[in-house]
Amino acid sequence: MEMGKNIAVIGSGYVGLTTGTCLADLGNKVICVDNNEEKIAGLKNCKIPIFEPGLELLIKRNSLEKRLEFSTDIADATKKSDLVFLCVGTPPKENGETDLSAIENVTREIAKASNGYKIIVQKSTVPVNTAVGLKGIMKQYIKTEFDTAVNPEFLKEGSAVYDFMNPDRIVIGTESEKAYAELAEMYKPLNAPILHTDINSAELIKHLSNAMLAQKISTINLIAMLCEKTNADIETVAKGVGMDKRIGPDFLKAGIGYGGFCFPKDLDALIYILKKNGLDSGLFEKVRDINYDIRNHFARKISERFDKEGGLEGKIIGILGLAFKPNTDDIRLAPSTDIINKLKSKKAKIKAYDPKAMENSRKILEMEYCDNLYSAAENCDALLILTEWQEFKDMDLTRIRGSMKKPLIFDGRNIYNKERMKNLGFEYYCIGR
């Protein structure tokens, strides 16, 4: 076997921790760094700060086999490594512009600490032309030779480990043949197609990928609202459209829309850059608007249904699903938060359950949290499905119906068959059907 590389990964969140762990599993020696001391102290004791299927096992295995370490010391990790991956957060500012302060600070620290040739790899999602700026910062502070590369990450939360290990493509943007060769060799075990690009194009590939996926979701949600008005069925429409190979079936599922740390902020960032360059950003602004429209449409459906009964005040609403999508504990910009706040503003009483996201939710939303889905449904005036977790698809609907005050379900993710729900005696509302 080839000798693994010495790698530092700066920022140990969903992307950094997954990247570092998977690279260790491929035989490299990896130090995952974060400035959150509690996170690093926990990781040293195999306490995993996020939920990602398969990640815990890999962290334990690679820690035990001494290929994976954790640290809060960027300088030390840089000195011990040949490749340094930047995986810190790139959050949005109020105006949609990307806040680059973390990635710039980290770059400065790496440059100052550098003790020999390094390849600095930018994995965080950033606006086009960021790497050029970071290279300028490097030059200002570094005394040794270095190269830079942009290597955007396309993993999805909820299947991050699988996606990292099985990518559709690997994009390596760099002017340096040496950096390209090192990275291509590092990724060789994944057997994936590699696209070698310039650095600016690599940055845009990531932004446009997310924007186009968000666009598919908003398009289908707009047409779902049209289906409701015209008595068509969005599942059938999506199926027929998705069978066209040029369009494809993925990301055509109607529902209460996208959330999370990526699509909303990356879309905002692209809108900002388009405007800054004097171009029309209207296309992507509409994608963003529709994503809010569909949520509001869903919330309106619920309150209109309760208008018949004197409004939502005092009504008990059960919530199934808080995470922005299944198989993650991430609630950042989740549609559920907005919908719950709307119901709370109308004085509904909320009882919620999510298999993994309740700990994060407790930090931002005050409401009753339930131990399981059945207690969330118990005695409710209505039950809302806000995340399509498998356990909700599999739940005992007869038991649910028996325990609710009224058999009323609003399904924001279209996970049940309409006919079946009717036969089971539910008053069932979904999206676009």
Ligand SMILES: NC(=O)c1ccc[n+]([C@@H]2O[C@H](COP(=O)([O-])OP(=O)(O)OC[C@H]3O[C@@H](n4cnc5c(N)ncnc54)[C@H](O)[C@@H]3O)[C@@H](O)[C@H]2O)c1
């Ligand atoms: N989450 C995803 O699905 C996903 C997918 C692809 C790309 N990305 C991109 O990857 C980047 C990271 O996203 P994430 O979801 O992993 O974010 P995250 O918030 O989960 O993780 C970022 C980590 O960086 C750490 N950090 C911040 N400043 C630091 C500093 N100065 N020094 C050391 N550590 C620092 C934070 O403590 C945190 O643990 C973003 O640019 C994001 O857009 C995310």
